[in-house]
Amino acid sequence: MKIAILGGTGDIGEGFALNWAARHQIRIGSRKSEKAEIAAEQYREALSDHELKGGIQGFDNRTAAEGADVIILTVPYTHVSGVIDTVRPVLKDQIIVSPVVPMIKNEYFEYNPPKQGSAAEEILEMLPHGMSVVAAYHTIASGRLCSLDPAFKCDVLICGDDRRSKDAIIALTDEVECLRPLDAGPLAAAKMIESLTPLLLNLAMLNHLKDPGIKVL
Amino acid sequence: MKIAILGGTGDIGEGFALNWAARHQIRIGSRKSEKAEIAAEQYREALSDHELKGGIQGFDNRTAAEGADVIILTVPYTHVSGVIDTVRPVLKDQIIVSPVVPMIKNEYFEYNPPKQGSAAEEILEMLPHGMSVVAAYHTIASGRLCSLDPAFKCDVLICGDDRRSKDAIIALTDEVECLRPLDAGPLAAAKMIESLTPLLLNLAMLNHLKDPGIKVL
Numbered sequence: 001m002k003i004a005i006l007g008g009t010g011d012i013g014e015g016f017a018l019n020w021a022a023r024h025q026i027r028i029g030s031r032k033s034e035k036a037e038i039a040a041e042q043y044r045e046a047l048s049d050h051e052l053k054g055g056i057q058g059f060d061n062r063t064a065a066e067g068a069d070v071i072i073l074t075v076p077y078t079h080v081s082g083v084i085d086t087v088r089p090v091l092k093d094q095i096i097v098s099p100v101v102p103m104i105k106n107e108y109f110e111y112n113p114p115k116q117g118s119a120a121e122e123i124l125e126m127l128p129h130g131m132s133v134v135a136a137y138h139t140i141a142s143g144r145l146c147s148l149d150p151a152f153k154c155d156v157l158i159c160g161d162d163r164r165s166k167d168a169i170i171a172l173t174d175e176v177e178c179l180r181p182l183d184a185g186p187l188a189a190a191k192m193i194e195s196l197t198p199l200l201l202n203l204a205m206l207n208h209l210k211d212p213g214i215k216v217l
Numbered sequence: 218m219k220i221a222i223l224g225g226t227g228d229i230g231e232g233f234a235l236n237w238a239a240r241h242q243i244r245i246g247s248r249k250s251e252k253a254e255i256a257a258e259q260y261r262e263a264l265s266d267h268e269l270k271g272g273i274q275g276f277d278n279r280t281a282a283e284g285a286d287v288i289i290l291t292v293p294y295t296h297v298s299g300v301i302d303t304v305r306p307v308l309k310d311q312i313i314v315s316p317v318v319p320m321i322k323n324e325y326f327e328y329n330p331p332k333q334g335s336a337a338e339e340i341l342e343m344l345p346h347g348m349s350v351v352a353a354y355h356t357i358a359s360g361r362l363c364s365l366d367p368a369f370k371c372d373v374l375i376c377g378d379d380r381r382s383k384d385a386i387i388a389l390t391d392e393v394e395c396l397r398p399l400d401a402g403p404l405a406a407a408k409m410i411e412s413l414t415p416l417l418l419n420l421a422m423l424n425h426l427k428d429p430g431i432k433v434l
Contacts, residue, residue, distance in 0.1 A: 108402045111409055154434055183423040185325045192328055192416040199401060199409040203433055206400040215432040216420055217371055
């Protein structure tokens with residue numbers, strides 16, 4: 001598969017790139033292609049440090065999205081609308097994956113969903129008609145994902161209304177050794193999943209947990 | 218401590234009663250005292266099956282609440298307001314614990330919070346001025362709690378605005394071998410915790426998980 005990771009120059013982008021590069025073509029996207037190319041180069045080096053090989057390339061966000069089967073929006077909530085405007089001309093049948101979480105922080109983090117109910121449902125409204133959104137990867141600490149450490153296994157709660165798209169993301173997630181995908185139902189469940197992120201951030205802060213993840217027992 | 222478990226004739230009431238009875242006085246409450254007395258009798262028998270002893274008594278909800286230091290509202294969301302009306306005359310400085318979750322089910326479960334933001338914050342509004350609410354125990358499957366099986370350990374996310382009340386419930390939770398208490402911040406965090414319950418119910422249904430609980434890694 002061709003997987004575009006928009007805003008993929010951050011930690012979480014690196015984690016996905018390293019985990020998927022052996023089997024898939026990874027297209028790191030950034031506002032400036034140079035930045036994405038530098039990140040892609042670093043990820044290829046990290047791969048070879050693990051004696052792995054794989055295809056990771058850097059592009060501007062639109063070019064990254066154009067050639068992709070799956071687009072993962074690893075961008076902050078406040079940038080989502082701008083990024084979607086940029087890539088909209090090349091959107092047709094890609095699966096859009098949203099790990100996006102709208103939140104505010106005063107003394108503690110608080111979930112702050114838009115009127116659509118969740119960021120994922122708001123993103124769906126921004127897309128050309130007929131495209132689908134899968135919400136996933138809200139609770140993965142990038143520190144864990146990058147470590148390529150299969151001893152640690154955390155759960156990924158995945159929801160969406162299009163069965164084929166959701167199954168594709170469940171299968172992709174299952175390929176990552178440290179992750180277990182769980183079907184969390186329809187896209188309307190996204191608000192319950194997105195709100196886990198501020199909850200985990202507060203738990204980490206108050207209970208001295210590092211890189212917390214969720215496991216459903 | 219004297220712990221009133223209102224609506225305590227259900228599975229979750231039994232789980233708490235069995236786990237706390239050796240150290241605390243458990244006051245099972247129900248709308249009819251006879252029903253609570255029968256349940257208390259059964260719990261005492263279950264205790265002796267485990268070669269344990271402890272004080273568990275049954276009362277009507279108001280009497281159970283009157284003598285208590287801590288009141289746990291193990292009642293469905295739709296009954297909460299009626300139960301609080303019943304016990305209000307005897308409320309003064311008890312710590313009120315809310316595991317209450319307002320939710321609806323169509324094809325899937327969905328979190329359905331009141332205008333105050335969460336059931337816990339709505340309950341706080343119903344109480345005499347100066348009392349405090351601690352939100353906890355939303356994600357404990359009663360099947361797990363009743364088994365008295367310390368091999369299984371799941372997390373309890375606890376939030377509240379009054380430090381002493383929250384610490385008391387954290388300490389009580391820590392006494393239960395199969396539970397780990399985590400401080401989840403202020404009462405405003407309750408909506409993020411309450412929404413875990415419908416999420417877990419959906420995950421159980423869609424992924425064939427029995428009695429799911431949450432663990433923060």
